[in-house]
Amino acid sequence: MTTLEALRATLPSYPIELDKPDIRRWRTGQDGIDYVQSFDSGVAGPHVMINALTHGNEMCGAIALDILLASGLRPSRGRLTLSFANVAAYDRFDPTDPDATRYIDEDMNRLWAPEKLDGPDDSLELRRARELRPLIDTVDFLFDIHSMHEKSEPLILTGPLAKGVALARQMAAPAHLMIDEGHAAGRRLRDYGGFGDPNSSKNALLIECGQHFEQAGRDVALDAVCRFLTSTGVIDSASVAPWMKSASPLRPQCIRVTHAVTADSTDFRFTDDFRGMEVIAEAGTLIAVDGARRIVTPYDNCVLLQPSLRHLGKGVTVVRLGKLDYSG
Numbered sequence: 001m002t003t004l005e006a007l008r009a010t011l012p013s014y015p016i017e018l019d020k021p022d023i024r025r026w027r028t029g030q031d032g033i034d035y036v037q038s039f040d041s042g043v044a045g046p047h048v049m050i051n052a053l054t055h056g057n058e059m060c061g062a063i064a065l066d067i068l069l070a071s072g073l074r075p076s077r078g079r080l081t082l083s084f085a086n087v088a089a090y091d092r093f094d095p096t097d098p099d100a101t102r103y104i105d106e107d108m109n110r111l112w113a114p115e116k117l118d119g120p121d122d123s124l125e126l127r128r129a130r131e132l133r134p135l136i137d138t139v140d141f142l143f144d145i146h147s148m149h150e151k152s153e154p155l156i157l158t159g160p161l162a163k164g165v166a167l168a169r170q171m172a173a174p175a176h177l178m179i180d181e182g183h184a185a186g187r188r189l190r191d192y193g194g195f196g197d198p199n200s201s202k203n204a205l206l207i208e209c210g211q212h213f214e215q216a217g218r219d220v221a222l223d224a225v226c227r228f229l230t231s232t233g234v235i236d237s238a239s240v241a242p243w244m245k246s247a248s249p250l251r252p253q254c255i256r257v258t259h260a261v262t263a264d265s266t267d268f269r270f271t272d273d274f275r276g277m278e279v280i281a282e283a284g285t286l287i288a289v290d291g292a293r294r295i296v297t298p299y300d301n302c303v304l305l306q307p308s309l310r311h312l313g314k315g316v317t318v319v320r321l322g323k324l325d326y327s328g
Helices: 003-010 059-071 087-091 124-136 162-171 215-232 237-243
Strands: 036-040 047-052 079-084 141-148 155-157 176-179 203-211 253-262 268-270 286-290 293-296 302-305 317-325
Touching (some): 047 059, 059 079, 059 141, 059 203, 059 215, 087 124, 141 215, 162 203, 176 317, 203 215, 286 317
Parallel strands (some): 047 079, 047 141, 141 203, 155 176, 176 253
Antiparallel strands (some): 036 079, 155 203, 268 286, 286 293, 302 317
C-alpha cells in the first residue's frame, strides 16, 4: 500500500443516503444537446440555467433537477434551462467506490478558460464542455450545484465580484457565503465569460450543498434552486413553494477567502480533524504540514473552508482560509 493509499484508508467513510435517479428520460432535449432541457415562456425575461453533475458523484443536483422536471415546472417569464453536465461520469457511479467518478479524464470544473476550450487538448470532459459552451454563452444567470467531500455546512460560492454577493444575498439561504477567486488549477464554470466580468450583467453562483451522499444535501439543493429561480424572476414563488424551506429568510454571513492552500506533495497532512467552518483564534497557529513546509493561519479568527485530502495531489486545493466579512 502506498503512503497515499494509506492516508485515504484513514479518511471517514460516509453512508450513501441518496438514491441515484435514472435521468435517461431527460436525455432528449429541445436544443439538440443530450441531457439539456430548455423551456421558453414566450414572455420577455432572462435566460436562467441550473446545472447539475459538473462532477459525476455529486447526486443532490441531479435529484433536484429530476424532481423539478418530473413536476412539469415551466418558467413564467424568460427561458429556463436544466442541464446534467458530466453524465458519462455519473453513469459510472459505483457505490463501493463513490469518489472514483468525480470525473473520467479531468475535472470538468477547471476547463472554463478560452485558452483551454479553444486549445488542442482533448478529454471526455472537455468535449462535453465544448458541446455546452454555445448554450452557456446565451445564459444570463447560472446556478451550478455541487456537494463536498467532507461533512460540512452548505456554502454559496459567489466569486470575487460584488454582483455575485448581491445575488446570493437575495436568496437569503444558506447561511454562509464564500467570496472567493476560484482555483489555481483552472477556471470554474461559475467564473466563465460574462459571469466573471464586473462590467457584464451576467451573473452566476455555485452552491456546495453539504457532504456528497447525505440526505440533507438533496433538501438543500431543492431549496436553493427554488430560491435562485425566484430571485432571478423566471419562476413565481407559488410554483416552487412545496420545495422551499419554511424558515424565515436569513442574513447570510460572508467569508472572504484570502488564501487558497494547495498541496506541494502527497505528504500534506492537517494537524487536526478539520471539517470546515472552524475559526482559529490566533494568527500563526499551525494547521497543516506539507513535507518540510508548515502552513499557519495568517491572521486572528481565520476561518477554514472545505478542508479535504480525499483527492490529494500536487497543485490540488486542500483548504481555503478566510476572514469574516461584515462589509455587506
